[in-house]
Amino acid sequence: MTTPVLLAAGGLLAVATLLVFNALIRSRNRADQARARVAVEVKRRADLLPNLVAAVRGYMAHESSTLEAVARARTESETDTASRGLLARIEAYPQIRADMSARELMEDLRSTENRIAYARDQALEFERRYRDLRGVFPLNLVARLFSFADLAPRPDRADEMAPPDRHQPS
Amino acid sequence: MARRVYFEIQSDATRRILFLSLLLFALHVAAALAAAFLVAKIWAAPGVFAHLAPRFLFVAVASALFEALLFPRGRMEALLRDLEARPLDRDDLYHRRLANILRELEIATPLERIEGMVSPSPGRNALALAIGGRNVIVVSEGLISRLPRDGLAAVVAHAAARLVWGDARVGTILAGFSEPFRRLPHPALGDLADSILSLQGENRDLRADATAVAYLGDPFPIARAIDLCAEDPYLAEIPAGFRTMLFFDASRAAARLAVLSELAGHPVSILLGRPGKVPGSARGTGTALRVEPVPAFRLYFAGAWLGPFAAAEIVAHDLFDWDGWVFREGDAAASPAAFLEELLAVTNGRKPRPRDPLCPSCRGPLAPRSREGARILACGGCGGMLLTRAVLLRELLRREEPPSAEAVAEAARIATRAESPVAIRRSPVSPGRLCPRCGRSMLAGPFRGVYDALRVERCLGCDVVWFDAGELAVAEALVEGAGGPADRAT
Numbered sequence: 124m125t126t127p128v129l130l131a132a133g134g135l136l137a138v139a140t141l142l143v144f145n146a147l148i149r150s151r152n153r154a155d156q157a158r159a160r161v162a163v164e165v166k167r168r169a170d171l172l173p174n175l176v177a178a179v180r181g182y183m184a185h186e187s188s189t190l191e192a193v194a195r196a197r198t199e200s201e202t203d204t205a206s207r208g209l210l211a212r213i214e215a216y217p218q219i220r221a222d223m224s225a226r227e228l229m230e231d232l233r234s235t236e237n238r239i240a241y242a243r244d245q246a247l248e249f250e251r252r253y254r255d256l257r258g259v260f261p262l263n264l265v266a267r268l269f270s271f272a273d274l275a276p277r278p279d280r281a282d283e284m285a286p287p288d289r290h291q292p293s
Numbered sequence: 294m295a296r297r298v299y300f301e302i303q304s305d306a307t308r309r310i311l312f313l314s315l316l317l318f319a320l321h322v323a324a325a326l327a328a329a330f331l332v333a334k335i336w337a338a339p340g341v342f343a344h345l346a347p348r349f350l351f352v353a354v355a356s357a358l359f360e361a362l363l364f365p366r367g368r369m370e371a372l373l374r375d376l377e378a379r380p381l382d383r384d385d386l387y388h389r390r391l392a393n394i395l396r397e398l399e400i401a402t403p404l405e406r407i408e409g410m411v412s413p414s415p416g417r418n419a420l421a422l423a424i425g426g427r428n429v430i431v432v433s434e435g436l437i438s439r440l441p442r443d444g445l446a447a448v449v450a451h452a453a454a455r456l457v458w459g460d461a462r463v464g465t466i467l468a469g470f471s472e473p474f475r476r477l478p479h480p481a482l483g484d485l486a487d488s489i490l491s492l493q494g495e496n497r498d499l500r501a502d503a504t505a506v507a508y509l510g511d512p513f514p515i516a517r518a519i520d521l522c523a524e525d526p527y528l529a530e531i532p533a534g535f536r537t538m539l540f541f542d543a544s545r546a547a548a549r550l551a552v553l554s555e556l557a558g559h560p561v562s563i564l565l566g567r568p569g570k571v572p573g574s575a576r577g578t579g580t581a582l583r584v585e586p587v588p589a590f591r592l593y594f595a596g597a598w599l600g601p602f603a604a605a606e607i608v609a610h611d612l613f614d615w616d617g618w619v620f621r622e623g624d625a626a627a628s629p630a631a632f633l634e635e636l637l638a639v640t641n642g643r644k645p646r647p648r649d650p651l652c653p654s655c656r657g658p659l660a661p662r663s664r665e666g667a668r669i670l671a672c673g674g675c676g677g678m679l680l681t682r683a684v685l686l687r688e689l690l691r692r693e694e695p696p697s698a699e700a701v702a703e704a705a706r707i708a709t710r711a712e713s714p715v716a717i718r719r720s721p722v723s724p725g726r727l728c729p730r731c732g733r734s735m736l737a738g739p740f741r742g743v744y745d746a747l748r749v750e751r752c753l754g755c756d757v758v759w760f761d762a763g764e765l766a767v768a769e770a771l772v773e774g775a776g777g778p779a780d781r782a783t
Contacts, residue, residue, distance in 0.1 A: 230386065
């Protein structure tokens with residue numbers, strides 16, 4: 124009598140472990156994919172910015188500091204600031220509106236800024252879901268059993284402090 | 294708190310949609326039975342219907358099921374055809390903006406792919422259609438041209454929210470269900486289908502607005518877009534019925550603004566950026582300028598009459614033959630094509646031949662140029678411009694470069710000389726210069742069929758319009774001065 128009950132309980136436990144394992148894998152993959160999307164859009168912006176600077180340099184001769192800030196930007200947060208500053212300053216030059224290629228680049232850059240913002244939101248959301256899944260009881264037992272590590276800090280945010288991992292021995 | 298409430302609107306939606314679908318399905322079965330009864334009454338002996346009724350019922354149910362399950366995709370295509378929806382033009386800056394917004398929303402929403410299309414309408418409207426994993430958002434040229442970027446993003450986010458919640462899918466399927474009844478000669482069944490559809494529920498717009506606010510993080514552009522769309526003079530042209538369910542509904546603007554005001558925590562006047570009352574519907578002012586309809590022709594081929602086509606369409610048709618027969622709408626009998634003046638006027642008797650685009654005025658080469666965010670062909674020598682009608686609509690709708698003082702003065706002079714509506718019909722349309730694209734004669738006629746002092750040349754076969762130097766600016770000033778947005782026809 125006891126053996127079938129134990130077998131059934133063991134089977135249920137194994138199925139539950141399998142489901143949790145799969146959920147953890149899916150969640151981690153989604154978080155990785157969302158981070159990759161941020162990286163793609165950031166790369167796209169890095170490609171667009173020099174082209175836009177070259178296209179508007181002739182019109183914005185008096186904005187050398189803004190253009191230099193774009194060229195100097197190295198980290199992602201510096202590029203964020205420089206890119207938004209450039210888009211804001213360009214609005215003050217109506218003659219750029221007649222330059223179709225500059226306008227196309229501006230539109231693409233504006234769109235890329237929006238995409239980066241949306242992609243960051245999405246990455247944060249998927250990272251939170253993964254951390255929740257990995258941290259809540261009893262799912263954290265499965266996560267420990269299969270060594271699901273916490274997500275590393277995003278490369279673009281390497282200078283920021285990673286969230287403390289309270290479930291791993293230091 | 295309020296946002297959560299609007300997200301829970303779907304609670305009774307499923308039951309209601311099931312009920313609606315069953316009602317419309319019953320309508321299909323009843324229609325099929327009625328048709329079978331009529332056939333039996335006319336062609337068979339009395340009593341046959343009673344004998345065959347169970348089989349008729351089986352056939353009716355099977356045909357309605359067949360139609361319901363297999364034809365929604367075709368209905369969506371038919372809807373897109375009715376709207377004359379076209380893919381986005383990659384060379385157009387405004388279209389590129391829409392494409393970018395769609396790509397942004399693909400990141401912000403759970404939708405993997407959103408297809409964008411444009412309807413050549415001067416109205417301000419957008420709708421979402423979805424069938425079988427295909428998500429389509431159709432936006433009118435008027436909306437793309439008149440809304441700022443954030444406003445356009447707000448409208449598209451609203452449409453995307455309808456896709457996410459499944460409202461667009463339900464709307465497309467129900468629209469497909471009700472469409473056959475609308476094609477019947479008597480409107481009663483169509484009206485019945487409409488009244489059934491009206492039960493679908495009105496709160497879905499509110500939920501889509503709340504979702505769009507969640508995507509964009511800003512209720513202001515949505516409120517201002519609703520305000521602008523509610524003042525669309527072309528709303529009255531949207532046919533009644535299922536399309537009002539898919540399109541923007543001005544009568545709901547006040548309720549939607551109230552919800553947005555609640556979500557934003559600001560009064561409506563602050564949301565709209567101006568004092569004043571909540572907008573209502575401004576209907577029917579955009580139809581003041583209309584041209585006469587183009588005569589329709591039918592083409593006889595392989596034992597069947599094809600068409601109807603416009604004169605230029607029929608001449609450009611692959612099956613058209615000058616030695617063949619053509620039926621003109623309203624005539625008692627078909628006529629030889631070569632005897633119909635309307636067809637002769639299109640080509641001036643010459644056969645089309647392909648050629649490089651040359652200026653019809655100075656014979657210089659025509660080169661692509663950007664104007665108001667769209668690509669046109671312009672002559673570097675004399676300054677003339679060649680535009681497709683779709684691009685002309687964009688040029689007339691957009692206001693990046695205000696017309697010069699000279700153009701405004703010329704437009705005022707022309708406007709005072711505008712002919713009366715009676716004279717418009719008699720306004721002479723004569724063969725013009727050769728079309729730069731096909732080499733056939735263009736038709737010279739009054740701009741938009743009204744301003745006889747400003748005559749433009751059109752090639753109906755290529756669907757292009759030729760403006761001499763400075764004429765397009767005058768045309769824009771005329772449209773602006775007329776107080777109404779650009780008309781579909783020129």
